[in-house]
Amino acid sequence: MNPDPSHSELTLPDIVLQSLQSGECIQLLLCKPSDKQVSAFKKVTLRPLIIKGKSHYQFALLRGRQEVHENLLWEESIPRIKELWTEHFREGYLFTQQADYHFRKTKQGHVSMKKHAPTKAQQKEAETHNRSKQYLIPEGVPCAFLEAIGVMSGAGKVKAAQYHKFRQINRYMEFINDIVPSLPGSGELNIVDFGCGKSYLTFATHYLFTKILKRRVNITGLDLKQSVVAHCQQIAKDLQCQGLTFETGDISRFQSGANKYDLSISLHACDTATDAAIAAAVSSDTDVIMAVPCCQHELFQQISSLSQAGLLKHGILKEKIASLVTDALRALVLEICGYRTQVIEFIETEHTPKNLLIRAVKRQRQLPGRELRELVHQFRSLKDQYGINTFYLEQALGEQFKKLCQMPGYAMTGNDG
Numbered sequence: 001m002n003p004d005p006s007h008s009e010l011t012l013p014d015i016v017l018q019s020l021q022s023g024e025c026i027q028l029l030l031c032k033p034s035d036k037q038v039s040a041f042k043k044v045t046l047r048p049l050i051i052k053g054k055s056h057y058q059f060a061l062l063r064g065r066q067e068v069h070e071n072l073l074w075e076e077s078i079p080r081i082k083e084l085w086t087e088h089f090r091e092g093y094l095f096t097q098q099a100d101y102h103f104r105k106t107k108q109g110h111v112s113m114k115k116h117a118p119t120k121a122q123q124k125e126a127e128t129h130n131r132s133k134q135y136l137i138p139e140g141v142p143c144a145f146l147e148a149i150g151v152m153s154g155a156g157k158v159k160a161a162q163y164h165k166f167r168q169i170n171r172y173m174e175f176i177n178d179i180v181p182s183l184p185g186s187g188e189l190n191i192v193d194f195g196c197g198k199s200y201l202t203f204a205t206h207y208l209f210t211k212i213l214k215r216r217v218n219i220t221g222l223d224l225k226q227s228v229v230a231h232c233q234q235i236a237k238d239l240q241c242q243g244l245t246f247e248t249g250d251i252s253r254f255q256s257g258a259n260k261y262d263l264s265i266s267l268h269a270c271d272t273a274t275d276a277a278i279a280a281a282v283s284s285d286t287d288v289i290m291a292v293p294c295c296q297h298e299l300f301q302q303i304s305s306l307s308q309a310g311l312l313k314h315g316i317l318k319e320k321i322a323s324l325v326t327d328a329l330r331a332l333v334l335e336i337c338g339y340r341t342q343v344i345e346f347i348e349t350e351h352t353p354k355n356l357l358i359r360a361v362k363r364q365r366q367l368p369g370r371e372l373r374e375l376v377h378q379f380r381s382l383k384d385q386y387g388i389n390t391f392y393l394e395q396a397l398g399e400q401f402k403k404l405c406q407m408p409g410y411a412m413t414g415n416d417g
C-alpha cells in the first residue's frame with residue numbers, strides 16, 4: 001500500500017498538465033467530488049485569462065452554493081490543480097483545440113481516459129480580465145463603521161484623503177471573502193485580528209461576516225495600545241457590533257486558551273509582531289491565516305552572503321533583500337506547518353510599499369513526507385545562503401516546528417523510503 005497519493009496511479013493525466021503548460025487548455029472541469037459533505041468542493045472550472053499582460057488561469061470553485069474565484073499564474077496553477085484532483089475529485093473533462101478528454105479515477109485504482117472530437121475549439125484566446133470594479137462596500141452607500149472611523153461621510157461619500165484606506169479595506173475584504181469556503185460552513189466563527197490598531201480591518205471583517213454573509217462571529221481585536229483599544233471598544237459599543245471585542249495585550253504573549261480560531265488576520269503588525277501573529281495562529285491551529293507584513297528589521301543585521309556581497313553592500317538594497325528573505329521564510333514555515341500558502345500582491349505599490357499578503361489555508365491532509373522534506377530543505381538552504389542564525393518565527397514556534405523539521409526517518413537527501 002502506498003499512503004502517499006502523489007505516488008499512486010491516480011495522478012492527473014499528463015495531457016492535462018501539458019495542456020496547461022502549453023496554453024492549449026481552453027477549459028478544464030473537475031467534478032464528482034470524493035467527499036459528499038455539504039462543505040466540500042462540488043466542482044472546479046478552470047479557464048485561461050490574461051491579467052495585466054500575464055497568463056493566468058481562473059479557478060472557479062463551487063462549494064455549497066457559493067462560487068469563489070482564484071486567479072493564479074500558470075506555474076501556480078499546476079500544484080493547485082494537482083492538489084484539487086488528488087484531494088477532492090474523481091472525474092474531469094479537458095477541452096483543447098485538438099480534442100476533448102474525459103478522465104476518471106476507477107475502482108481498480110488507475111485513471112481511465114477517453115478522447116473525443118473537440119467541442120470548444122471555436123473559443124478564442126484567453127479573455128482579458130476586465131471586470132468593472134464592484135466593491136463589497138460600494139461608494140455612495142452609507143456605512144456606519146466607515147463613517148465612525150472617518151473614511152466616509154454620513155451620506156456615503158468617501159473622503160478624499162481616505163480613499164486609499166477605502167480601497168485597501170475593500171481589497172482586504174475581497175481576500176477574506178475568497179477564503180470563506182475554507183472556514184466552517186455553519187456556527188459561530190472565531191476570528192482574531194493581531195495588532196488591530198485603529199481597527200479599520202477588524203470592523204470591516206465584522207461587517208463582511210455579519211452584514212454581508214449573515215454569520216455569527218466572535219471577533220477579538222488585540223493591540224498593545226490601551227487608548228486605541230478603549231476607543232475601538234467604544235465605537236463597537238456605539239455601533240452595537242455583536243460579537244466584536246477589543247483587548248489590550250502583546251501578541252507574543254497571546255494565549256488562545258480553549259479557543260480554536262477559524263481565521264487570524266494581521267495587517268501591518270510591526271516588524272516581528274507579524275511573526276508573533278503567525279506563530280500564535282499556527283499554535284492555536286487556526287484554519288486560515290492572513291498576514292500583511294510591515295517594516296522588517298530582524299534579518300537586516302544578520303544577513304550576509306559572500307556570493308551576493310555586491311547586492312548587499314548598499315543599505316537600501318540589503319533592506320529589500322532582508323524583507324524578501326523574511327517573507328519567503330515565513331511562507332516556508334507556514335507550508336512546513338501544513339498550510340497551503342500563497343504570497344500575493346495586496347494592494348498596488350503606489351499606495352504602500354508594504355503590499356504583500358501571506359495567505360495560508362490549513363491543509364485537510366498531511367503533506368506527503370517527500371514534500372515536507374523538500375520544504376525543510378528549502379527553508380534551511382535559504383537560511384544558510386544568507387547566513388541567518390536566528391529567525392523569530394522559528395523560535396516562537398519552538399518544539400512544534402523543530403519536531404516537524406526532524407520527522408522520524410528524516411534525511412535531507414535520499415529516497416522517500
Ligand SMILES: C[S@@+](CC[C@H](N)C(=O)[O-])C[C@H]1O[C@@H](n2cnc3c(N)ncnc32)[C@H](O)[C@@H]1O
Nearest residue numbers: 195196197223224249250251267268269270273
Ligand atoms: C501599523 S499599525 C496597523 C494597525 C492596523 N492593523 C491597520 O492596518 O490599520 C500596527 C499596530 O500593531 C500594534 N502592535 C505592534 N506590536 C504589537 C504587539 N507585539 N502586540 C500587539 N500589538 C502590537 C501597534 O500598537 C499598532 O497599533
